[in-house]
Amino acid sequence: MDLPTYAFQHQHYWIEPDRTVGAATNGTDGGFWDAVGRGDTSRLADGLGVAPDIVNEVLPGLTAWHSRHRDASTLDGWRYRVVWRSTDVPTGGELTGAWWLVVPATLTDDARVGAVAGGLAARGADVVTVAGTDLPAGDSPAGVVSLLALDDTADDTDAGLSVGVTDTVTLLQALTTTGFAGRIWCLTSGGAAIDRFEDLPHPAQGALWGLGTVLSLESPHSWGGLVDLPTDWTDDQVERLVDVLADGREDQVAIRTAGVLARRMVRWPAVGIPERRWRPTGTVLVTGGTGGIGGHVAEWLLADGADRVVLASRRGMDAPGAADLVARHRGVDVVVCDVADREAVAGLLADLGEDLTAVFHAAGVLRPEVPLGETGLDEFVD
Template identity: 40%
Template sequence: TALAQNSLPDDSDGTGDSGDAVFVSMLRKDGSEHLAVLRAMAKLHVDGADIDWTPVLGDGRGEQVVDLPTYAFRRTDFWPTVTARAVASANPSVSDGDASFWSMVNEGPHDLAATLGVPEEALEAVLPALTELRREQVTRAEVDGWRYSVGWEPVGLPASRPLDGRWLLLQGPDAVPLAGLDRFIPGLERLTCDAPDRKSLTALLESAIDGTAPTGVLSCLSLPGLGDDRVVSGPDADVVHTMTLVQALGDAGVAAPLWVVTRAGFGPGRAPDDPAQAAIWGFGRVAALEHPDRWGGLVDLTATPNDGDLASLASVLAHRSEDQVVVSEGRVFGRRLRPAPLTGADPVSAQKDDRPAPRRLLVTGGTGVLGVRVAEWFVARGTEELVLTSRSGPDAPGLADTVLGLRAAGARRVDVVACDVADRAQVAALLEAHRVDGIAHVAGVLDVEAIDDIDAAHVRRVVGAKAWGAVHLDELTRGWDL
């Protein structure tokens, strides 16, 4: 119908308005049919047609509808801006009397001397020191207000309701994960994947769908022990499995939400104990932004979930109000970002560090902008010798000026060495030739590619510099006094 617009009579009144006729195409060669229909309905809605969205949005009993602004091009910055005044008002130890006192200090010695009944000369020596102390306190308080941490809090989901629809669970060939989940998801269908590459996963999904779109997809492909090859492939294998599945869902035209089950060890009061599993969470948060049509969320479970855990998992999938959760002992905990000020720390003493700076410091990625800045920071605190490494090493652009700047700042010796920290043999040779007593691991690869455009080799290259580099540096310096 798109070309039908051209069959209308030419505009006769000069307004450019074709009257009440609106032509919206529902046929698109390069795209899925259901998305083309939704776009067509949206176009009609924008043009003023009365659309009944109930079949798409549901009856409102479980879905959340958000009103969009009715004005265009207005943008709001939601990044928190913390001021010293806000910090002071939130600190019960800071009273109006304190503020009044410091206001008199800032005005100079005359008013304060009159208030105290002492000569101005008695205050001239101490006021500059007091003013500087106050400036440091205010600055520290403001920066302290920028500190946030991730925590977990119990989530009370509404009363459980049956999880209907057709759900696909992808699993490896060696085990049956989440045994018993079928009791809580009657429409659960298990798909065994022998080769989790993009082409094979796409074919498996297309075969399983067979014209009937699933309600959701649950992935256990990256669970440890289920065809796990992390010992061979490294800390990037789990991320690759999840990334490949996200890509395959797009290739197969599946818009059902993907939920990924992990065993990273997240939870209240504890840090994850499996870095490879935890890496999936980093990838998942990006996938949620790039592909909200394919992404559902992340669920971290224990190694042996009981019936209570499985029931809670089904409840999370049914309500979809949380997308990053831990399920443990039948309870659900949601991920939260909260302010984490250094409560009780003295603003001045908190800036002091009694630990001596390393005499000889290794900085990986040391010829890059961030690496050089880190090296300068350590030199200013007493580090005398630096070993800067990068893949380009002595061939890094602008290196001569960098070395001169570090020596001018106080470094007695600066060695620059070519080393790829993703290569264990190169790291071993580096540490053998350059014994250090401190390491700053700054090396990394900037990655700005879209998920659909990358492959396993790309992931390994990006993960190699940071994650593999950390593994090699840790293992090869065991027992060192760093």
């Protein structure tokens, strides 16, 4: 069905379907494959001009081949990947009003901070530098540029996050309580790779990209975007950064020597990609294994060759359905382990030893639908 567009912006938000997907067997050869699918031996024999016995011999192979390619065609219609495309952003755009530049308290003297502040001011912004997450009282700014992610040292929550990421969560919550009406932009440096050949010197900053994607969906009117810059910024790259902020149409951008690249989702069919089929062997661990997904995964693993499947659950055999899984499937073991407990997980892995060949992580906790700006830091870390 046709979906509505915005009143003064007649551009469809949704990705238009590729009408060519699956068309390979719907053209002049559609009748042939239709007969194969229905097992119509007489029609095939007449059309090919051969005896029905010959058709009966090759029909099973044709049917299997057609089924595989039909499934592959369907899957091709579902496959996408993220790429970075060069994009033209208007240059020389002006900024107005107050802009807060929020920086880590430990990096206030960093040359990169001064470069961004100078770039914003040169385009007309009234720049207010804010150290840490203690925001100044008063009027709401027109925009906020956060450099908090540059502090990628480990925080004290023992959750594998950086100080910059957890401080960004605190900043977003503080802005929510102030009734912030502008737009917030979050910067990283070496936190996103534009291809598999590019070095990723600060992967901890990449966690901010997942956080920003969630915020863009929850608060589209106050979200500006994410921008990744190289480790060392040049004046030209700061100029491109300000161009992106002034234009405001791209919300996921990487700035490199070659220019401005925007994140895009494109179709990625499997045609021409060598088929790779993984088969389980030895012992496979499934976290959250007694849940609905874990049970299905366990059945598939055993059917495809796993010798033993270990289902980790916080309640062990007391979990609903655990006893039934063990009774129905030889080779299934259920163990008590809370995967949020680092020491418990380490002990389980040590017990499994070298027999462990793969891990399927199906554990998760469903929480009430609370916007990110209202989510406490403890809940975010959990």
